[in-house]
Amino acid sequence: MTQGNDQDPYIALHGLQKGYRMGGEAIPIFSGLDLSIPRGDFVAVMGPSGSGKSTLLNMLAGIDRPDAGTLRIGNSRLDQMGEAARSSWRAHHMGIVFQFYNLLPMLTAAENVELPLLLKPLSRKERRIRVEKVLDLVGLAGREKQYPAMMSGGQQQRVGIARAIVSDPGLLLCDEPTGDLDRTSADEVLEMLRFLNRVLEKTIVMVTHDPQAALYARRTLHLYKGDFVEEKRAA
Template identity: 65%
Template sequence: MSDPIRLQSFITLSEIDKSYRMGGQTVPIFQDLSLTIEQGEFVAVMGPSGSGKSTILNMLGGIDRPDRGKLTIGNSQLHRMGEGALTAWRAQHVGIVFQFYNLLPMLTAAQNVEIPLLLKPLNARSRRERIRTVLDLVGIGDRAHHLPSQLSGGQQQRVGIARALISDPQLLLCDEPTGDLDRKSATEIMEMLQFLNKELGKTIVMVTHDPESTRYADRTLFLNKGVFESREVAA
């Protein structure tokens, strides 16, 4: 894994407008939204359904784009990129962790982790070495040849995190990473994300409904009707 270079501001959203078309009507999500996140920061985002949390993650991952405003991550101006450039940028710089793991059931843990590497110019030996490294890192190296159905929910999420890490991204986007787990497994996953943040310097933006999970973040942002609010996390 590469050593992180800390920047004063790694992610910058400046005066972002975003809306969607629904049933012939334009529904605004954000108007003049601005946000700055430093490199190596762990940020949790909370808010009710429909507040724009998923839209934030999609824009940070280059899956969606603002209607107006500037979105910069590192030295990349995402608001200026075309679809092809965004796809290539995302493959190199972003890892995504999903609530429901999104593992292919017919593939082993190692094969699921390998998927992002298949389009890279790596030989089979190099891919195997990377897979072994990340599976050991997330604590399931001994489950490499197990199918998802042979793994617990917490183990499946570890496979999902390993897959997100396999390309050594700068940014991890986590969409309710503990939402389908029991408390013990959720705690283990959050401790792992905190390790990736503190020890490997990964910048993490996590959407969550779980106040317990926010304890592992450097700060928590509350999104309500497209606006960030300041408030305390409930104990």
């Protein structure tokens, strides 16, 4: 089932196939998945466990490679890249927000956010300016020197979002970004993602189990047994 009708999509999957082997058994996940996402969209992907949500996100992130089919993001064919090329592409074009934040506990908020910039030809002053700017953007100005253990879950996720956007990527992939948060903190994080999408025009793909979280997206795709079965658009 083809999702999206954008003539020149930012993300385009066609005939995508992916499977795994468990013991001697081949387990197909996708057997011809099609997907079209225009630049600047905010898509929530929902579905039961085992439907392929994590596999889809891993392929979009260049962590996994499809067995067949095409996977293009922007002008780059991720399905044709080797592991090193995909890793380099990911560092330059994409930010990832994780469910459990993935912050290094021995580093301050500023140091955690700075990590992606260490791969770029920037001076220490340039890195500091960028870090301060994004921490202010996510509402954490003045908390640069705090460690993760000194912060609430919602604040830690804001640090995670700041780290994801500090390199100014065009694409954000969010893996259950509110799965470890209470409702109030979750809504604050989702409002931040909606701001990044609507004001800063980031393209966002968010995997979630939470129907309330999906309401913040522009459209919701439902995966079932490796295929899209339904699409809901925001009112």
